[in-house]
Amino acid sequence: MPEHNNTLAEMLETKRDFLRLVTLAIVLSFSVGVLASLVAASNIVPTWAIYAGAALLIIASLIMLTADIRQKLTFEDHCNGLLFIDAARNELVEVRGYELSKDLSRALAAVKAENRAIYSEWENDPLVVRKGESKAQPISQDVVNKPKDDITYISIVRVEVEDNHHTKQKASQLLDEALQFVLLEELSTHLSTYFTNSKSDQVSELNREDIPAFLLQNRVLNLLTTPIEQRDVFLKAFPNKSERPEGVICSLWGSDGSMYSRFDLNLPKGSKVSHTGRGSLRIETKRLDLEISGRYTGSSGVVSPPFVEHYVGKPWDDVDCRKIKVVLRGRIKPLALISDGGWEHYRWLDSFRSRLKQSADFDAFLHHIHWDSIEPTVYALRGRFSAINRNLRSLSKSTDGDAQQLLAADQKNAAHSPVR
Numbered sequence: 478m479p480e481h482n483n484t485l486a487e488m489l490e491t492k493r494d495f496l497r498l499v500t501l502a503i504v505l506s507f508s509v510g511v512l513a514s515l516v517a518a519s520n521i522v523p524t525w526a527i528y529a530g531a532a533l534l535i536i537a538s539l540i541m542l543t544a545d546i547r548q549k550l551t552f553e554d555h556c557n558g559l560l561f562i563d564a565a566r567n568e569l570v571e572v573r574g575y576e577l578s579k580d581l582s583r584a585l586a587a588v589k590a591e592n593r594a595i596y597s598e599w600e601n602d603p604l605v606v607r608k609g610e611s612k613a614q615p616i617s618q619d620v621v622n623k624p625k626d627d628i629t630y631i632s633i634v635r636v637e638v639e640d641n642h643h644t645k646q647k648a649s650q651l652l653d654e655a656l657q658f659v660l661l662e663e664l665s666t667h668l669s670t671y672f673t674n675s676k677s678d679q680v681s682e683l684n685r686e687d688i689p690a691f692l693l694q695n696r697v698l699n700l701l702t703t704p705i706e707q708r709d710v711f712l713k714a715f716p717n718k719s720e721r722p723e724g725v726i727c728s729l730w731g732s733d734g735s736m737y738s739r740f741d742l743n744l745p746k747g748s749k750v751s752h753t754g755r756g757s758l759r760i761e762t763k764r765l766d767l768e769i770s771g772r773y774t775g776s777s778g779v780v781s782p783p784f785v786e787h788y789v790g791k792p793w794d795d796v797d798c799r800k801i802k803v804v805l806r807g808r809i810k811p812l813a814l815i816s817d818g819g820w821e822h823y824r825w826l827d828s829f830r831s832r833l834k835q836s837a838d839f840d841a842f843l844h845h846i847h848w849d850s851i852e853p854t855v856y857a858l859r860g861r862f863s864a865i866n867r868n869l870r871s872l873s874k875s876t877d878g879d880a881q882q883l884l885a886a887d888q889k890n891a892a893h894s895p896v897r
Contacts, residue, residue: 484552484827485809485820550811554830556803556838559778560652561789564605564797572789574846576836577801580659581652587701587736588655591710595696598647604773605797649773653756654697656771656801660833661698661758664769665742667832671825672743679822683742683750694752702740710735745822764813765823768806771837776800778839783855784848803837805830 558577561570569582589596672680685702692699705711714729715721729737742750748762757770778798785793834841
C-alpha cells in the first residue's frame with residue numbers, strides 16, 4: 478500500500494524551506510531595487526519600463542511561490558470502498574476484517590430495529606432488485622444442451638442512464654447518511670484514543686449540542702446518538718438505576734440490533750464542524766481545514782467468485798457488489814507555519830489518514846489479508862479436490878463393477894453346483 482503524500486510531518490519540515498525562500502526573495506528584491514536605481518540614474522531605460530518590469534517579476538515570483546506552498550500544504554486521499562448486498566434479503570453482508578462493511582451493516586440494522594419509518598426507504602426503494610423480481614431469466618438447461626447446429630447468443634447491451642439516477646434513490650440517501658455516521662465514528666474513536674492522556678487546556682470536546690444544524694441533515698446520526706434516556710428501545714436496558722454502570726456510557730448495543738453511540742469530537746479549541754452537503758462534512762481549526770466525504774457512486778464492483786464464496790461465505794450469484802467513494806481532503810493554513818508550538822494537537826492527522834485507508838479502502842483490505850497469495854491457493858485446492866472427486870467416482874465405479882462380477886460368478890457357481 479503506497480504511503481501518503483504531504484503528511485503533517487513533511488509539511489512542518491518544509492517550514493524551513495519556506496523561510497529560506499522568503500529570505501531569498503527579500504534579498505533578491507533588495508538587489509533588484511538597487512540595480513533598478515542605478516539603471517534609472519543612467520537614463521538608459523525609461524522609468525516606467527523599469528517599474529513595469531519589476532512589478533511583473535514580483536507578481537510572477539509570488540504566483541510561483543504561492544503555487545509551490547499550496548501544493549505542499551494540501552493533500553487529498555481517495556478510498557474506494559465496496560459494499561456486499563444480499564439481493565434476496567436486501568441486507569448488507571458483513572465481511573470479516575473489512576471494518577467499513579461491518580460498521581455500515583450494524584448502523585443500518587440499528588436503524589431497522591428502532592425506526593422502521595426511516596428504514597422503509599431502504600426497503601421500498603432498494604439499491605438492488607431482488608432476484609425474484611428481476612426481469613432477467615437464467616439460461617435453461619435445454620439451451621445449454623442444444624446441439625451445436627442450434628446456435629444461441631449472449632448479448633451485452635449499453636443503456637443510457639442519467640449520471641445521478643442511482644444516487645437519487647431513497648436507499649442511497651439513507652446509505653450516505655449511514656456512511657457519514659460511520660466516518661464520524663471512526664474519527665471520534667481515533668481522536669479519543671489520541672487525546673486519552675491529554676490534559677491540555679487547548680483541547681475541547683464537541684458534543685451533540687454543538688452541532689444542532691448537522692443533526693437536522695443526518696437522520697442516522699441524530700437517531701443513533703440520541704441519549705438512551707430519550708429512546709424507547711432502551712427502556713429495558715437499565716430498569717433499575719442502581720444497576721446502571723458508573724461513568725459515562727460511550728456505546729450500547731442491544732441483541733435486537735439497536736445501538737447507541739455517544740457523539741464527541743476532541744479537537745483543538747475554536748474548532749467548528751459543519752455539514753457541507755450530502756455525505757460531506759467540514760472541520761475548521763485555527764491551523765487546519767479538513768473535509769471528509771463519503772458517497773454511494775451507483776456503480777457495480779467486480780470481485781472474484783472465490784472471494785465471495787470462500788471468504789464471505791455466500792453463493793456468488795446471491796451477492797451484488799456496489800462501489801462507494803470516501804475522500805479526505807486537508808489544508809494547512811500558511812500563516813500557521815509561523816508558530817513553532819502547539820502542533821502536538823494536530824499530529825493525529827497522519828495516523829488517521831492511515832487508519833481511514835485501512836478501514837475503508839477495499840484494495841487495502843485485500844492487501845492486508847494477502848488475498849493475492851490466497852486466491853491461487855484456493856484455485857489449486859479446488860482443482861485438487863475436483864481431481865480427488867473424479868478419482869473417487871472412478872474407484873467407486875470400478876469397485877461396483879468388480880462386486881457385480883463377483884456376485885455373478887457366485888450365482889453361476891451356485892447354479893451348477895449339485896444339490897445334495
